[in-house]
Every structure is written in structure tokens, then in C-alpha cells.
Amino acid sequence: MNTQPRPIPSPPTAAQPAPGALSLQWKRQPLPPRQAVQVLDFRAGEIALLEVEDGRVWVTCDGLLEDYFLEAGQRLSFTGPARLRVSAEGPRTARLLWARHQAEAGATYPPAVTVPAPPLSAVPTAAAAPSQPLPRGAISAA
Known part of the structure; x- marks a missing residue:
């Protein structure tokens, strides 16, 4: 039997950011x-941070x-505005961990998926213009 005194470990300290x-x-x-499916909405200027804690x-993103498809431990981020739809696969x-962060100049973020702007409507040329205006969002086949 070992009677040598054992060192006492020091208590953990909070990591300084x-x-x-x-x-x-x-x-x-x-x-x-x-x-x-669950919906998570993020506004312009917000960063959506996702991490899968457990499962798949x-x-x-609209x-x-x-x-x-993210496995436990995998992360993903999106730059708002963004509407995300999430669900369990399998x-x-x-369990999904998520955070909302207001973007700040000079801050370092994980790589973000950029959500493109909504597509613009095609404007018909004068020669192909119909007599009635096209409905908003319609594209002329001419």
C-alpha cells in the first residue's frame, strides 16, 4: 500500500474569453x-449560429x-435575414443548440452561408411588352 501523500488538484478556473x-x-x-418542422427566423444584421448537440x-434556409444534414458536433452559420427550417433526421x-448574434464590425465569425437577395423580376422589352403589365414577380416568355 502506497502511503505517499497525493497532490490535491487545484479547482478549475473559469476560462477567460x-x-x-x-x-x-x-x-x-x-x-x-x-x-x-421547426422554424427559426433571423433578421438582417443578425448571425444565426447552429450546432448539433445530439443526433442528426x-x-x-428559405x-x-x-x-x-448535420451530425452531433457539426456547426453551421447563416447571415440574416434568414428563415431556417430544422427537424430531426432519423x-x-x-438536440440543436442555436444562438442569435448581432453582427459587429471587426468580430470574427464562423463561415456563414450567404442568403441571396430575392430574384428580380424580368422587365420585357418594348417590342415584346404585352398590352397589360405583368403581375409582380412574373417573367415574360417573349
Whole structure:
């Protein structure tokens, strides 16, 4: 039997944030399987930060063609305005952590997915212009 005194470990200390680091309030969103898609809205000037804590999550952003499937530990960010739709992918509950952050000049952010501006309506040329104006958002086939 060893009677040598063992050193007592020092208590943990709170890590000091690095200069310029973000202070975020993360929200935990459980996503049960086969439940309706959840919607997360972010305004212009906000950064949407997502991280999957557990399970697999499907994420899509209105206006983008891509869908994203994130596993536990994977992160994704979007620059607002953005409407995100999220749900569990697979037979078990997933947990999504997300945070909303107001963009600040000079701050460092994870790579963000840029949401393109809505498409512009095509304006017909004078020669092909119909007698009635086109409805908003319509594209002339001429």
C-alpha cells in the first residue's frame, strides 16, 4: 500500500474569453423524430449560429437550394435575414443548440452561408411588352 501523500488538484478556473470572442446565449431545441418542422427566423444584421448537440438534424434556409444534414458536433452559420427550417433526421430525438448574434464590425465569425437577395423580376422589352403589365414577380416568355 502506497502511503505517499497525493497532490490535491487545484479547482478549475473559469476560462477567460479571448479578446474579440463572442458572448452568446445558446438555446437548446429538442427535435423529436416525426415532429413538424421547426422554424427559426433571423433578421438582417443578425448571425444565426447552429450546432448539433445530439443526433442528426436537417436544416434548410428559405431562398437556398441546398439542404444540410448535420451530425452531433457539426456547426453551421447563416447571415440574416434568414428563415431556417430544422427537424430531426432519423428515428431518434436530436438536440440543436442555436444562438442569435448581432453582427459587429471587426468580430470574427464562423463561415456563414450567404442568403441571396430575392430574384428580380424580368422587365420585357418594348417590342415584346404585352398590352397589360405583368403581375409582380412574373417573367415574360417573349
